[in-house]
Structures are given as structure tokens and as C-alpha cells.
Amino acid sequence: MVIPVHDVNPVRRTPYVTYTLIAVNVLVFLFMPGLAGSVAGDSGVTQLCHLHAFLEQYAAVPQELIHQRLPRAVPTGEAFVGQQGPGCVLGPPDYDKSPPLSVLTAMFLHGGWLHLLGNMLFLLIFGNNIEDRLGHVRFALFYVACGYAAAYGYALANADSSDPLIGASGAIAGVLGAYLVLYPKARVWVLVPFLIFLPLRLPAWIVLGFWFGLQAVYSSGEGISAAGTVAYTAHVVGFVAGMLLAWPLRPGTPPPPEPRGLLFGRRARPHW
Structure with missing residues (x-):
């Protein structure tokens, strides 16, 4: 896995x-x-029940x-302690929820710091x-x-799932797909974990193509023990959607400037 940190592609x-x-x-x-509370170290049942109730709504x-x-019946945000341990109180929802609108609100929800910071870095x-x-x-x-x-691509592939889908990953995957179409030759500085984090400057088509390949493999269930809580299928669908939407703009997109100096972490030789 490579971690992008900067691209050599100035904006106007x-x-x-x-x-x-x-x-x-x-x-x-x-x-x-x-x-x-969980960020501060308090992961009590009440905190988790509040979170479950919030996610169920948005x-x-x-x-x-x-x-x-x-x-x-949905979590109300209240907790109880029963014979089998603590749990969340369920009750009829006291709100009206629009499933299509929930896709928009879900784009701004994240399940943890790593989830949030990883998405924001790519964006x-x-x-x-x-x-x-x-x-x-x-x-x-x-x-x-x-x-x-x-979101809808993931939902079609998991139509009977009641697990909440949150995060900006699908929308940001679309941004990555568009970048691959419009700026495949732009150089991207990445950190590659190899004993230490090795800085390299690679073409965008390698960085983003590798990222998409991993998402496609993981969405099929290969290479991981279980899909866990990551919606890899949403990443794949969002990436392809971004590519398709950006494709008509490809002919009129000026190429990024050709970088000089460091190349693949080493200084390139001048041509005489």
C-alpha cells in the first residue's frame, strides 16, 4: 500500500x-x-448507543x-443492562427518514480518525x-x-444488508477516477512502507491504478479474511463513475507540467 502526500500538478x-x-x-x-466520548477514551455503552441511534437516522x-x-424499531440512544449484559434500548423511530437523502448525509459521517483523515488526505x-x-x-x-x-451501487450488491454505510470514500473514489482519466501522467509523491517509509515520485496512473486494483480485489473477497466494515464495492463503483463522468473532458484537458529534478526519489541526469 502506498500513501500519497503531494502531487506535482499546480492549479489555476x-x-x-x-x-x-x-x-x-x-x-x-x-x-x-x-x-x-470515544475520542476522549470513554467507550461506554451509553456512548455507543448514542452513536448507533445517530447512525440509524443519518x-x-x-x-x-x-x-x-x-x-x-431503532436504537433510541438509551442503554440498559440485562441478564446477557448491556445493550441499547430499541423503540419506534420518532423521526421521518428519507433514504435517498440519507446518502447525502452519510457522505459527511466517519467512523474514526483514521477513516476521516485517510479520506481527507486523498481529497x-x-x-x-x-x-x-x-x-x-x-x-x-x-x-x-x-x-x-x-452508495446505490453498493446497495444493489448488498440489498438485504442493514449495516449503515457512512463515509466520503465513494465520492472521493470518483475524484480519483477522474484524476486518472484527466491527469494520468502527473507525478505524485508517495510513501512506500519498505522497512522505513521510502519517498518516491510516481506517475498518477501507477498510484491510482494500484489503488483501484486493490479495491477491486478486496471487493471480490480475495486477499482479505472478511470484508469487515469497509465498503470496497462502493469504492469501485465511485471510481468507475468518476472515470465515466470525466472522460468527455479528456481531449480539452491540458497536460500537467513535466517535472524536473527528482524522479523516483533520485535526481534525474540532465540531457545535453
Whole structure:
């Protein structure tokens, strides 16, 4: 696995939408009920029940997206202690939930610091160039469209799942797919774990192609013991959606500047 840290691809305008998306994601995470306590080290049952109740209301649930059927009983946020141990109190929902709208709210929810920071790192590195190419308004619409494609694609593949789907990964995967189409030759500085973190500057098509390949393999169940809580299928669908939406813009996209100096972590020789 490689960790991107910077791309050699300057922009012409300030990526206000990218910065706003990052800020909103961080703020929502900090104020998510149940997460403040867990971040501070308090992972009590009450905190977890508050979090489950919040996610049930605002996360996207495949079963609800496909069948448009809401559960009759949901966590209320209260905890109890029974003979089999602690648990969350269930009751009828006291709110009206729109499954299609929950896809939008779910894009701004994250399950932990690593989940949040990993997504924001990719958005910061690659989102500014896609926003620069599309413009602010079209980039915002593109981002949301890829998020919806990823969520519904995952829901179609897991139509009976009641597990909440959260995170900006699907929308950001669309950004990566667009970057691969529009700037395949742009150089990206990455850290490769090999005894130590080895810095390399690689073409975007290698970095993003490798990332997509891993997601495709993991979504098939290969290479991992279980899918766990990562929606790899959503990543794959979002990436492909981003590629398809960006493809018509490819002919008119100017290539990134050819980098000079360091190449693959070593200084290139001048040609005389």
C-alpha cells in the first residue's frame, strides 16, 4: 500500500469547494454524538448507543435504499443492562427518514480518525485539480453524483444488508477516477512502507491504478479474511463513475507540467 502526500500538478484557482468539503467533514465528525466520548477514551455503552441511534437516522442503509422500507424499531440512544449484559434500548423511530437523502448525509459521517483523515488526505491531494478543471459548481455536483453512484451501487450488491454505510470514500473514489482519466501522467509523491517509509515520485496512473486494483480485489473477497466494515464495492463503483463522468473532458484537458529534478526519489541526469 502506498500513501500519497503531494502531487506535482499546480492549479489555476483556489479550490474553495475542496476546502469546504474537508472543513465540513471534520466539523461533523467532531460533533457526532457518541464519538466525542470515544475520542476522549470513554467507550461506554451509553456512548455507543448514542452513536448507533445517530447512525440509524443519518447513515445510508442498503436495505432502505433498495426496498424503501424503514425499520420498525431503532436504537433510541438509551442503554440498559440485562441478564446477557448491556445493550441499547430499541423503540419506534420518532423521526421521518428519507433514504435517498440519507446518502447525502452519510457522505459527511466517519467512523474514526483514521477513516476521516485517510479520506481527507486523498481529497486534499487530488480534489483541487478536478475542481480546477470542472469549476466550483460542477465539481460540487460531480462529487455528490459520484457519492450517490457509489452508495446505490453498493446497495444493489448488498440489498438485504442493514449495516449503515457512512463515509466520503465513494465520492472521493470518483475524484480519483477522474484524476486518472484527466491527469494520468502527473507525478505524485508517495510513501512506500519498505522497512522505513521510502519517498518516491510516481506517475498518477501507477498510484491510482494500484489503488483501484486493490479495491477491486478486496471487493471480490480475495486477499482479505472478511470484508469487515469497509465498503470496497462502493469504492469501485465511485471510481468507475468518476472515470465515466470525466472522460468527455479528456481531449480539452491540458497536460500537467513535466517535472524536473527528482524522479523516483533520485535526481534525474540532465540531457545535453
